[in-house]
Every structure is written in C-alpha cells, then in structure tokens.
Amino acid sequence: MDLYAPFVRHVVAPLHALYEGNPIYSILRELEQTQWLSPEELRRRQWEKLERMVRHAGDRCPFYRERFAAAGLDPARFTLEDFQRLPALTKADIRKETPRLQAEGMQDVRIRQGRTGGSTSVPLEFVVDERSAQRKGACALRHNAWAGWHPGDKVAMVWGATDVDSTFKLRMRNLILDRRFALDTLRLDEAMMHDFARRMRSEQPRVVYGHSHSTYILACFMKKHGYAAPTVKTVVSTSTVLADVERAEIENMFQCKVFDRYGCEEVSLISSECDRHEGMHINLDHLFVEFLQNGRPVGPGECGEIHLTDLTNVAMPFLRYKVEDAGTPTAHVCSCGRGMPMMEKVQGRVADFIVTPDGRVIFGVSILDNFTAKFMGLERVQIIQDVIDHLIVKIVRGEGFDEKVVRGFQDRIPEFFGKEMRYDLEFVDEIPREISGKYRFTISKIPNPFQEAAGRAIGRTPPA
Ligand SMILES: [Zn+2]
Incomplete structure (x- = not known):
C-alpha cells in the first residue's frame, strides 16, 4: 500500500501549484464539471471561444489580418461557412511566418517555447502562453483521472529522452512530486529492458505511461523473459497509433485496460478514451477539430485530414492547423454520459x-x-x-x-x-x-494522399 500517493495528491501537489501560482487544480475542477454538460451546451461554449480567438487573431496577428481579408472573413461577425473558407495553416506557413503569426502587444504575457521535430527532420518551433499551457496541463490531468491515474501515483514511463533525472532540482521534484522512472526509448537495448523490468518489480508503479508501440515492445519483452508485471491500475498509451494486437498484448501483460490518447506537441491533448473505451472523446474545451477531405468536412464514419484550431493559445493562434494526421469522426454517443463528441482511430502516425x-x-x-x-x-x-x-x-x-x-x-x-x-x-x-x-513500420517512396501525414514528426504529448 503506497500511503505517500494520497499525501501527494491531496497535499503536496496542490501546495506546489499554489507556490508556483499555477491555477491548474481550479481549472481541473472546472473541466471536471463541464465534461458533463450537454453536447449542445459544450458546442455553444466552444463556438464562443472560437469567435474570441478569431477576433484576437484578427486584432493582433498580421498573418491572419491578411488571410481574413483574402478569404472575406470578418472577424467581428462570421459564420461557420465563412470560417471554413479560411485556408488551412500548414507547417510550411508556421516555419515561414513565425513572427507574423505571433500576437502583437503581448509583452506582459509569459510564454513557453515549444518545439517539435523528429522523423520529418524539419523542426517546427512555436510559442504557447503560460495560461494556455496551464489549461492544457489541467486537461491532461482530467484525462489521466479518466484512466484512474491521479497526481502522486508512481509512474513507469516508456518514453524517449525524459528529463526526470537530468538536474538536482528535477531529481528532487521527481522524488517528492512526480514519482516517475523511465525506460528511455532512444537508447533501448536488452540490458536496459531487463533493468527496467526488474525495476518495475521493485518500485511497484501504479501507472504505465508510454508510446503505444514501445509499451507493446516492453510487454512482449517481459512476456518472453518471464517477468511478472507489477500490479498497475492503468496503462496510458500515446504518441503512436495503438494497433489492436498491441492493445491486447499490453492488457494481457499488465492485466488492466489500456487508455489510448491522441495529442501533439503543438496543441497538447486532442482526444482520449474514457473508461468505456467506445472511442476517443474530443477535447472541445480547448480545440475546434475539423475532419476534411479536399477541404470539405467529412461525415460521421468517414476518414478526413485533421485540422485543429487552438482555442486557448493567444500568444500564437493556430487556426485550422493541418496537423498531417487523418482521423474519423463518429456520431456515437458514449455511454459514460460525457457530452464531448467522439472520434475513432487516428491514422497516419507510425507508418506510410x-x-x-x-x-x-x-x-x-x-x-x-x-x-x-x-x-x-x-x-x-x-x-x-x-x-x-x-x-x-x-x-x-x-x-x-x-x-x-x-x-x-x-x-x-x-x-x-x-x-x-x-x-x-x-x-x-x-x-x-x-x-x-x-x-516506422512501413516506408513508401510512392506519393499517395497521406504521404506527408505518414512521414510527419509525431508530437510528444508532454507528460502532465
Ligand atoms: Zn465516454
């Protein structure tokens, strides 16, 4: 019985947030209530946030002022059809127009630098304002809670290049607050896998959190070498598409359900599974998500290219950002009763x-x-x-x-x-x-509609 976990959850973590002036737990309480609102009410609130963000972008960003004028969009008064005329924001736009995408007159706003890169070898740099980052963090906590993961739970991470032990300050923070240990997927070898499997047995984590495919590889390795799994209550997988065979193997090894989620570095959490596992709830508190084919919205059950509008990042608005993944919206209403809409599997992230x-x-x-x-x-x-x-x-x-x-x-x-x-x-x-x-499971040198999507850098959702 890990008695320190509830102490962190109820005392250490809230005190630490208070000390840092981070309202993450009050945002979390708000999000835990709004998730039960009706789909209509959530959509109404989402549209209000979208209107505010478009007005803000029109007021403060030279890039969008031009775009709105060219598309005939009046940021003071527009319809969904008007918004849909706005060209997608591409990665090339972001690389080329970074200064003109950043909002003017934000000198007093604290910002965080973000960066994503990887398999495309072309890094993408962006900024997120502190308030938006806090909201994103609270949202990740909400989705962690869906999986039964609460602050203070000891976490075994399967992740590339974690920094949990890189400085004395981080080591102390990790010991007292975050309680994570990691298998670094950038430098995997047999010896490290054995060490990690043994460490899981001695540390007895309650949560396994990691890249879907790497977690699957770990589960296979543990099975092959006869390691007993620790008694974890949940596995949270992210960053790559979780194939059905991978889910089955992970669940079989750890004897609990896998909670899959989808996010990217640029906007953080996009969607995640609740305990009913009937699809992924879209994070519409913070995002306006579109699924498009040839620029037109697809119907439920049809696969479309995912376009994201971030409703909170005022430092650098992302409007209709083409993230280069494909996904399928669904009309399914989840039996959990949450009003957040659903999407099915994301495609295009581990393989061509x-x-x-x-x-x-x-x-x-x-x-x-x-x-x-x-x-x-x-x-x-x-x-x-x-x-x-x-x-x-x-x-x-x-x-x-x-x-x-x-x-x-x-x-x-x-x-x-x-x-x-x-x-x-x-x-x-x-x-x-x-x-x-x-x-990368498949590599194709033949152009196809999803070629760019398949080769994209897979954003790392920052661990919350
Ligand atoms: Zn649900």
Whole structure:
C-alpha cells in the first residue's frame, strides 16, 4: 500500500501549484464539471471561444489580418461557412511566418517555447502562453483521472529522452512530486529492458505511461523473459497509433485496460478514451477539430485530414492547423454520459501507406494488424516500397521462426498486395529506429494522399 500517493495528491501537489501560482487544480475542477454538460451546451461554449480567438487573431496577428481579408472573413461577425473558407495553416506557413503569426502587444504575457521535430527532420518551433499551457496541463490531468491515474501515483514511463533525472532540482521534484522512472526509448537495448523490468518489480508503479508501440515492445519483452508485471491500475498509451494486437498484448501483460490518447506537441491533448473505451472523446474545451477531405468536412464514419484550431493559445493562434494526421469522426454517443463528441482511430502516425500497382492504398498499421500479425516468429518487420511494384520486406527473426513463415509470406503477399507486386525478403539483425526513438513500420517512396501525414514528426504529448 503506497500511503505517500494520497499525501501527494491531496497535499503536496496542490501546495506546489499554489507556490508556483499555477491555477491548474481550479481549472481541473472546472473541466471536471463541464465534461458533463450537454453536447449542445459544450458546442455553444466552444463556438464562443472560437469567435474570441478569431477576433484576437484578427486584432493582433498580421498573418491572419491578411488571410481574413483574402478569404472575406470578418472577424467581428462570421459564420461557420465563412470560417471554413479560411485556408488551412500548414507547417510550411508556421516555419515561414513565425513572427507574423505571433500576437502583437503581448509583452506582459509569459510564454513557453515549444518545439517539435523528429522523423520529418524539419523542426517546427512555436510559442504557447503560460495560461494556455496551464489549461492544457489541467486537461491532461482530467484525462489521466479518466484512466484512474491521479497526481502522486508512481509512474513507469516508456518514453524517449525524459528529463526526470537530468538536474538536482528535477531529481528532487521527481522524488517528492512526480514519482516517475523511465525506460528511455532512444537508447533501448536488452540490458536496459531487463533493468527496467526488474525495476518495475521493485518500485511497484501504479501507472504505465508510454508510446503505444514501445509499451507493446516492453510487454512482449517481459512476456518472453518471464517477468511478472507489477500490479498497475492503468496503462496510458500515446504518441503512436495503438494497433489492436498491441492493445491486447499490453492488457494481457499488465492485466488492466489500456487508455489510448491522441495529442501533439503543438496543441497538447486532442482526444482520449474514457473508461468505456467506445472511442476517443474530443477535447472541445480547448480545440475546434475539423475532419476534411479536399477541404470539405467529412461525415460521421468517414476518414478526413485533421485540422485543429487552438482555442486557448493567444500568444500564437493556430487556426485550422493541418496537423498531417487523418482521423474519423463518429456520431456515437458514449455511454459514460460525457457530452464531448467522439472520434475513432487516428491514422497516419507510425507508418506510410503502401500504394499497390492495382491502385489501392493500404495503411501500414492495417498491414501490421491484418498481415504481419498473422505470422508467428517475427521479432520485427519493416516493409519498404521503393517502386510502385516492389517491396523490400526486412525481417528480424524471432523465436519460432522457420521456413513455414517464409512460405506464408510468399503465399500471402500476392493475395494482400496484388499479383503484380514483386518483393524481396531481407533478413536483418535489427531495424533502426527513427531519430525520435520510434519505429516506422512501413516506408513508401510512392506519393499517395497521406504521404506527408505518414512521414510527419509525431508530437510528444508532454507528460502532465
Ligand atoms: Zn465516454
């Protein structure tokens, strides 16, 4: 029984926030109430925030003044249709127009610098004002609570480049307040995995939090080496698409439910699962989320490119930001009773799409779920499409690998990718990670509608 956890939750954490002048817990209380409002009331409030943000952007940002004029949008009075005429804000816009995107006259507002980068190798820099960052932090706490994770719970993190122990101050903070220990996914090797598995047993964390795929890799490793899982109450996965097979493996290892969430560095939490696991609730307190195909909104159940309008960051407004992910809105009303709308799986974040010679576009994660997951004995697979009708299938052999697997591949590749697809199997000792520490399951050099999305840097949702 960890008696220190409730002490942190009820005493240390609120006192620390008070000391820092951070209203995160009062914002959290507000968010815990508003989540039960009706969808209509939440939408009404969201629209009010959107109107305020558009007026603010028109008043303070030269970039948007021009955009609004060109799109014929009057920030003082506009409809949804007017707003939808506004061109998307692209990553190229942000890189090129950073100074003109930042609001003028904000000298008295404290700001935080943000940066995201990674697999695209083109870093994106932005700023977030302190108040917005606090609201984002409170929102993450709300979603943590959905998963049963409260301040003070000891957390095992599976994460790239954490800084929990980098300075004396951070070490003290971590010991007293954050209570995290991490498996650094930037430098994984067998010895580190063994150390982490043993540490989990001695530290007995209550929460596992990490990149979806890396957490899955950890669960597989623990299973393979016969490690008993600590008694955790929840696993929270983020940053990469959580495939069904990964969820099953993680839940089986840790004997609890996985709470998947979706976010990015630029706007923080976008959506997350509640305890009903019927899809992800969209964080409409802080965001206006659009799903578009060729610039038009898609209907429920249809996949669209995700565009985000941040309703709180006044230092650098993001209006209709094309985040380069795709997702599916749904009309499903969650049985939990929360009024926040739902979306289904996010696509496009760990793998490229494969374009087949017969004109189909197959998402890499679907290949993972529906093709390679059918074969036992594979440690890792990476499929590289170098030309339209050729695949290089890199395979790291695992336990139980034999000739049957090879024959299985030979049989199923034409079935899955079409008869015109040629292929070479390459057996390798390892498949290198992306610079972010994550694996990219499929790489395609063939342009397709989601090519840019598939290759994007995956934003790290800051741990709250
Ligand atoms: Zn729900």
